[in-house]
Amino acid sequence: MKKVAIIMGSDSDWPVVQAAAKQLKEWEIPFEAHIMSAHRTPDAAADFSQNARGNGFGVIIAAAGMAAHLAGVLAGNTTLPVIGIPLKGGAGDGLDALLATVQMPSGVPVATVALNGAKNAAVLAAQILSLSEPALADKLLLAKEEMKTQITKKDAMLQKELAQ
Numbered sequence: 449m450k451k452v453a454i455i456m457g458s459d460s461d462w463p464v465v466q467a468a469a470k471q472l473k474e475w476e477i478p479f480e481a482h483i484m485s486a487h488r489t490p491d492a493a494a495d496f497s498q499n500a501r502g503n504g505f506g507v508i509i510a511a512a513g514m515a516a517h518l519a520g521v522l523a524g525n526t527t528l529p530v531i532g533i534p535l536k537g538g539a540g541d542g543l544d545a546l547l548a549t550v551q552m553p554s555g556v557p558v559a560t561v562a563l564n565g566a567k568n569a570a571v572l573a574a575q576i577l578s579l580s581e582p583a584l585a586d587k588l589l590l591a592k593e594e595m596k597t598q599i600t601k602k603d604a605m606l607q608k609e610l611a612q
Contacts, residue, residue: 449581450506452573454481455496455522457512461535464564465511468533471570475587477577480505486517493518497525507531507573510558511566514538516545519558529576531569532558 452472456465465481472479484493500508508526510519511533519532534545542563550560561568571588578585 449478449584450577451504452477452479452570452577453496453500453505453508454479455484455493455508455510455518456481457483457485457516457518459483461511461513464535465509465533465566467566468509468511468570468573471567472573475574475584475591477570477574477584484518486512486521487515490521493521494525497522497528497530500526500528507576509533509566509569509573511535511569512549513542513545514540516548519549519560520552520556523552523556523558529573530558531572532560533566533569534560534563536563 454465454468456462469479469481482496484496486493497508505528508522508528508530510522510530512518513535514537516532516534519530523530532549534542534549536542536545538544546560546563549558552558559572561572574584574588578588
């Protein structure tokens, strides 16, 4: 199975981003996590993304806040899918990161999840990899069924409470 790269702009992003790592581990998807900055280590970020496919990666997840150029820098240097996680914080409380991540020029797409949406980034990465990994597709289907079961149970509890 191809690996997922989790790239974050700062170590302060890890408390949010670790939800992606946890989800990938749960589904036994190999991954690496690294700290690289679009602004402070642009050459390292470009080199990583230029060589990601050859190094066994299938998807890149990029998490950054404020100006949030990391996902775009990575996407500009690879043909792999890049998923951006805009992080809350700064003067715009994440709105600046969201706009910087989602508003990419034509030809350089970044799939963007919600502010601090690390778990969804991992789910989307798994869905992309599942196109060529039937066993992973089965895990995703099971996860969807578990979500349905949880909601059904919660609704039953609500109905029971309302009936009292």
